[in-house]
Amino acid sequence: MPVQVIDGTPGNLLPSYLQKVDLKYLQIGCDQASKYFQGTVILSYPLTKLVNGTEFFKIVLQESENSCSKTSTINVLFFGRLAGDCGKVVHQGIYAKPSIVTASETASMPVAPKYTYTPLNHLKGGTIVNLYGAVKFFKPPYISKGTDYCSVVTIVDQSNVKLTCTLFNGNLDALPKIYKIGDIVRFHRIKIREYNKQMQGITGIGFASLTFDGTVGAPIVPRTSSKSYSFTEEEQKTIEELRMWAASNLSVCGPTAKLSGVQPMLFFDLTCQLVGKAEVDGSSFLLKVWDGTKCPYPSWKVLVEESDLEGDKVLIRRLRNLIVDILVYDNHVKLAKSLKVGSFLRIYSLHTKQASAENQPNVSYVEFHLHGGTCYGRGIRVLPENNPDVKELKAFMDSVNLTEFQSVESMSSMELDGIFGNLSYQSYSQRCQQLSVTVLTDHQHLDDTALNTILNSSVPQQYRIRAKLRTFKPEKLCQSVKLYCSKCNSLQEVPNDDDFDLILRDCAAAAPNPEVHNSLWYDSAVWDTENQGQRKIAVHFVKHDELLQEPEDTLIMVQGGTLKEIRKLSRRFKCIIPVRSTEEDLELLDLSAPFLLQGKIWHYGCKQCSNQKTIQNLSSLAEEEPSWEPTEIAQVLGIEPLQYVFVMKFTLDDGTGALDAYLFDYEKFFQIPASEVLTSSLLQEKMEMIMNILCPPGTKLDDLPWLECFIKSYNVKDGMEQQVCYQIYDTMVAEDVI
DNA sequence: GATTAGGGTTTG
Numbered sequence: 001m002p003v004q005v006i007d008g009t010p011g012n013l014l015p016s017y018l019q020k021v022d023l024k025y026l027q028i029g030c031d032q033a034s035k036y037f038q039g040t041v042i043l044s045y046p047l048t049k050l051v052n053g054t055e056f057f058k059i060v061l062q063e064s065e066n067s068c069s070k071t072s073t074i075n076v077l078f079f080g081r082l083a084g085d086c087g088k089v090v091h092q093g094i095y096a097k098p099s100i101v102t103a104s105e106t107a108s109m110p111v112a113p114k115y116t117y118t119p120l121n122h123l124k125g126g127t128i129v130n131l132y133g134a135v136k137f138f139k140p141p142y143i144s145k146g147t148d149y150c151s152v153v154t155i156v157d158q159s160n161v162k163l164t165c166t167l168f169n170g171n172l173d174a175l176p177k178i179y180k181i182g183d184i185v186r187f188h189r190i191k192i193r194e195y196n197k198q199m200q201g202i203t204g205i206g207f208a209s210l211t212f213d214g215t216v217g218a219p220i221v222p223r224t225s226s227k228s229y230s231f232t233e234e235e236q237k238t239i240e241e242l243r244m245w246a247a248s249n250l251s252v253c254g255p256t257a258k259l260s261g262v263q264p265m266l267f268f269d270l271t272c273q274l275v276g277k278a279e280v281d282g283s284s285f286l287l288k289v290w291d292g293t294k295c296p297y298p299s300w301k302v303l304v305e306e307s308d309l310e311g312d313k314v315l316i317r318r319l320r321n322l323i324v325d326i327l328v329y330d331n332h333v334k335l336a337k338s339l340k341v342g343s344f345l346r347i348y349s350l351h352t353k354q355a356s357a358e359n360q361p362n363v364s365y366v367e368f369h370l371h372g373g374t375c376y377g378r379g380i381r382v383l384p385e386n387n388p389d390v391k392e393l394k395a396f397m398d399s400v401n402l403t404e405f406q407s408v409e410s411m412s413s414m415e416l417d418g419i420f421g422n423l424s425y426q427s428y429s430q431r432c433q434q435l436s437v438t439v440l441t442d443h444q445h446l447d448d449t450a451l452n453t454i455l456n457s458s459v460p461q462q463y464r465i466r467a468k469l470r471t472f473k474p475e476k477l478c479q480s481v482k483l484y485c486s487k488c489n490s491l492q493e494v495p496n497d498d499d500f501d502l503i504l505r506d507c508a509a510a511a512p513n514p515e516v517h518n519s520l521w522y523d524s525a526v527w528d529t530e531n532q533g534q535r536k537i538a539v540h541f542v543k544h545d546e547l548l549q550e551p552e553d554t555l556i557m558v559q560g561g562t563l564k565e566i567r568k569l570s571r572r573f574k575c576i577i578p579v580r581s582t583e584e585d586l587e588l589l590d591l592s593a594p595f596l597l598q599g600k601i602w603h604y605g606c607k608q609c610s611n612q613k614t615i616q617n618l619s620s621l622a623e624e625e626p627s628w629e630p631t632e633i634a635q636v637l638g639i640e641p642l643q644y645v646f647v648m649k650f651t652l653d654d655g656t657g658a659l660d661a662y663l664f665d666y667e668k669f670f671q672i673p674a675s676e677v678l679t680s681s682l683l684q685e686k687m688e689m690i691m692n693i694l695c696p697p698g699t700k701l702d703d704l705p706w707l708e709c710f711i712k713s714y715n716v717k718d719g720m721e722q723q724v725c726y727q728i729y730d731t732m733v734a735e736d737v738i
Numbered sequence: 739g740a741t742t743a744g745g746g747t748t749t750g
Contacts, residue, residue, distance in 0.1 A: 137745055146742025154745065168744050195744060202744090267747065285748065329750065349747065371748040378747065 003085040023063055023074060039063050042073065042116045042130070044544050047087030050079075057083035058113075059090060062127060113230060115188065117238070121159035125194040128204060131187045132238055133157045134214060137164075138183075139374045140348060140381035141175045143334055144168065151175045152374075153201075158245050165190060165201030165353050167209075173225035175209070179346060179383060180269075182214035182250055184242050186222075188234070203604035213388070216243045244612060259324060260293035263355035264366050267376065270347045271389050273397070274339055275323060276311030278304040283372075285336040287326045289345065290319050292397040294453075297366040299324045300355070313339045318590055322400075326350065328380070330372030335380055344390045349378035436708040437694055440464065441668070442730045443710050452657035459713045459724050467654035468704040469695040474648070477687050481674050483642035485606035491647065495592055495604070496680060503564040503593045504578065508560040512538035513581035521555065521619035523548065537561050539569070540579070540586065555628050557586060558617070565637055570597045575628045579615065586615045588637065596630055600679035603630050610638035644675035646713030650728065652709070653701060661711050661726040669731060671738050686738075693737050707731075 014036065039061030047057045057078040078086045095167060118129040133155025144150040148168040153176060156162045165187070169175050176185050191204040210222040210229060220236050222229065257268040276288035286302050288311065302325040309316070316323065326347065328336045339345065347370060356364040370378065383390045443725045446464040454463050474480050482491045511534060517524035522540040529535045540557040541548055548554065555575035570576050576597040579586045588595055591610060594602035617636040621628070634641040648663040667673045670687055677683045695704065710730040716723045 035747060139743095139745070144742040146740085148742060152743070152745055165744065166745095168742060186742045200744065327750075329748080351748070353749090367750095369750070371750080374743095374749075375745075377745075379749070687745095 003082065003089060006042065012212050012723060026074070029074045037061070037073070037074075040116075041090060043113050045113045045257075047083065048110075050116065050565035054079055055081070055083040055087070057087040057090075059086075062129075077474045078357045104610055114232075115230065117186075119159050120155070120157045120163050123161075123163065123192045123199045125192060125199065127192045129192055131155070131157075131163070131185075131190060132242060133163065133185055133187075133199070134242050134250055135178050135181055135183045136162060136250060137181065137187060137377065138176075139377045140178070140346075140379040141172050142331060142374055142379050149175055151172050151178075153178060153185065155187075156246075156250065157242065160249070163201050165203075167201075167203045167207070169207075171202060171225070174207075177211045177223035177225075179387065179389070180214070181258075182246055184212040184214050184246070186210040186212075186241050188241075194445075209225065212239050214243055214246055216240070216247050218243075218388075258293045259291050259295045259322070261595055262295055262297070262298065262352050264352050266352045266641045267349045268349050268352075271344070271383070271393055272347065273344050273393070274311075274341050275319060276309055277336065277339060277341060278302075278309040279337070280304060280327065283333065284327050284329050285333045285451065287328060287336055287339070287345075287347075288316060288323050289326060289347075290324070290397075291393060292322065292400045294322055295324055295366065297354075300365050300367045301325055302327060321449065324368055326368040326370060328370040331374070331380075332370055332372065332380060339380070344385070344387070346381050346383055346389075347379075348381070349376045387550040389465055435706075435734065435736075436466065437705045437734055438707045438709060438731050439734045440668075440708055440710050440730055441732055446710075450656040451652065451654045451659055454711075454713065454726075455657050455659060457713070459715050462710065462712045465652065465654060465709050465711055467709065468701060469650040469705070469707055470651045470653045470658060470701060472648055472650050472691065477691065478678060480646045480648045481678055482645055483604055484649045485609055485640060485642050487609040487640050488606065490606065490608065492642070494644070498562060500593050500602075503589055504561065504563055504566070506537050507578070507580045507589060507700065508562070510580065512536055512559045513583065516581050516584070516586055519619075520546075521622045535560055537565065538581075542626075543628055544622055553626075553628075555618075555622075555626065555633075559586070566597065570599060574598065575633070577615075577618075577633075588612060588615065588639075591639075595637065596633055598628075598630060601675050602636070602679075603629075604642045605634065606642050611638045613638035644673070644678075646670065646674045646677075652707070659726055661709070661728045663728045665728075669728070670733055690733055690737060694712065694733070 007531075016537050017034055018036045019034055021032075023036060023037070025035065026032070026037065034466065041059050042062045043060035045058040047055065050056045059076050059078075060073050061076055062073045063338050115130045118131050120131065120133060123129065133156065136155060136156045137154040139150075139152040141149040141151040146168075148170045149172045150168045152164065153167060154162055154164040167175055177186075178185065186209060187201065188208045189204065189206040190201045193200055193202065208224070208229065209227055210224045210231070212220055212222060212690060220239055224230060257266075257270065259270070259272075261270070270289070270291065272289035272291040274287060274289055276286075278286040286304055306313075349370075351369045351371060353367045354364055355367050370380070396625050408670065443462075443464055446465045449463040451465060451467060454461075454465070481494055483494055484491050512526060514526075517526070517538065517540070522542045524538055524540045527537045528538075529537065538559040540559075542555045542557070543549075551573050554573050555577065556569065556573050557577045557579045558569060559581060561578070562570070566576060566578065577595065578589050578593060578597075580589060581587070591605045591607045596603040613636065615637065618633070619630060621636055630641060642665060646663060646665045646669070650661050650663055652659055652661055663669060665674065670690055672683050672687055677687060695707070708731070709728050711726050711728050713724055713726050716725050
């Protein structure tokens with residue numbers, strides 16, 4: 001029997017003439033007849049046959065107590081009967097005393113070898129071993145100061161012993177693809193040595209690794225760059241056991257967070273998509289990323305030249321309220337530069353820092369820094385598209401955009417499916433490029449806020465929004481014009497012509513008092529009417545420098561005229577003030593009538609806030625070169641003028657929600673003065689045309705155009721009830737619409 | 739062909 005299996009220390013059972021040698025003795029030419037070699041079987045291959053039928057068996061032995069040999073393992077090849085006998089009894093872990101020893105390399109084997117894995121509490125310096133472990137800590141591969149990428153990985157197994165491995169490779173792909181704490185790794189041919197009185201693992205020739213998701217029950221799919229690797233059912237069991245053990249013995253809840261969950265002064269791992277990048281300076285680099293959620297704090301925007309920014313500008317603009325700017329520094333710059341826009345990243349130990357502007361100490365914002373160095377595993381790792389976290393992120397990002405797009409654009413299901421694929425970027429861009437029919441006159445730097453966010457936010461606040469105009473009120477546009485008193489904030493209807501006519505007729509019933517005709521500052525003229533009984537019309541022409549001016553510069557005061565006559569006069573004279581006469585003086589009519597008519601604009605005063613003064617005060621205006629400004633006239637007459645405003649209710653919808661926002665506009669929004677629209681059919685037609693563009697009748701929401709608006713929320717007390725209202729401002733219809 | 743780093747937060 002050429003093979004004998006012995007237990008315990010073999011030394012005493014061997015013939016005494018045999019002398020134990022170590023590997024360095026095994027040289028070609030040395031007499032090995034009286035020598036033996038002892039080692040642990042770290043690898044055995046299944047018994048097989050060579051092409052000529054000879055039985056063949058291979059094992060790898062490792063010296064048990066290696067002290068100074070450079071090589072600690074040796075391939076042992078058995079042929080013929082010995083191979084058959086050994087193959088039946090030799091298995092991994094036993095000591096072996098081979099009869100034939102060769103130091104030559106073997107040809108590659110066509111069968112899978114069986115590996116031995118050393119528990120972490122059985123490691124010895126100077127050995128090369130195979131290991132399994134759960135990742136307790138890791139630094140994602142980074143560019144070392146030498147020639148290679150470096151990754152530092154601390155693993156632990158059921159023995160509860162840790163091993164920190166320093167892994168180098170010029171090829172990033174050859175390093176373990178660890179994405180998070182708790183991942184399971186299998187290292188083959190890792191060198192063990194002592195460093196600082198602790199065991200250390202380090203890459204050597206032939207190092208290879210597999211990495212597995214550490215989640216209990218998750219599919220066991222190895223992550224590796226190796227084209228061929230062994231993987232047995234037994235190893236699946238090993239992984240599941242390690243997963244179970246790690247689940248209860250390893251703190252795997254890493255500091256991951258969504259952007260929506262960031263807090264200032266925090267280090268965390270962010271899983272995100274890169275949408276833009278730009279060089280800032282030699283030691284810092286900008287990454288623009290998003291994860292589909294919104295950072296709850298205002299975040300900084302790092303200023304870079306537009307031309308330096310790489311990425312889809314339209315997409316960046318579209319996602320601007322979800323994108324955060326991350327500055328990466330020093331050693332991370334080189335890696336950051338190499339990142340591809342669109343790729344999914346995990347950024348480890350990202351730092352959020354609260355800061356405030358120098359000139360606005362009350363306004364704070366959050367900065368995102370990836371500082372230099374690799375402490376705490378600080379770094380960036382590209383995640384593959386098939387990574388479960390990436391899949392989840394993509395699904396979430398799709399849903400974010402689906403909500404927005406479903407209601408606002410008609411998209412095919414194909415477009416929806418691949419919204420973040422390359423194909424869809426184009427259609428995405430086209431949608432983003434769709435111009436708004438309104439533009440902001442300020443606040444362009446602000447990000448859009450979704451309507452549902454606004455509806456759920458505290459009041460008062462201001463927002464930039466992008467929405468569609470579903471409906472508006474009043475439908476009859478003339479009804480949107482009101483009179484507003486800025487002093488008492490009251491709104492009132494514009495009196496109609498008939499009301500004015502009635503007041504005029506009332507006044508005309510009383511004859512003008514000749515006592516008050518002609519004075520130092522006006523000349524008076526009286527006309528009789530034909531076939532209208534006693535009615536007389538008195539016109540008082542206000543003089544300047546005791547002289548009458550040209551009619552187009554002249555203010556006249558009219559008494560006893562009808563609406564028709566006054567209209568006629570207003571076409572000729574600059575200003576008309578309807579008056580009546582008392583015993584002592586001329587005086588203004590009731591404030592239900594306009595106190596001043598200038599061409600087509602009729603000026604009204606607030607009944608509540610006006611404190612009428614004598615008409616004699618006008619003489620002071622007449623002395624100087626009179627410009628007859630309505631505000632000046634109102635002021636000297638003690639009248640609080642009412643302003644014409646458009647008041648409309650817009651029902652806005654952005655797909656996330658809908659709200660009613662009031663438009664309160666003198667002229668800015670439509671670029672039409674509210675004061676002139678009632679007396680100009682041309683302006684009325686123009687306004688109608690604009691509203692037809694903003695909200696074409698009979699159009700589906702999907703096909704409606706976009707409106708960029710700035711709105712503010714505010715509370716209104718209606719009796720006991722408090723109501724939240726929204727108002728549009730700093731917004732106007734785009735020039736190409738007008 | 740050796741070196742790189744050798745876990746434990748920047749200070750922008």
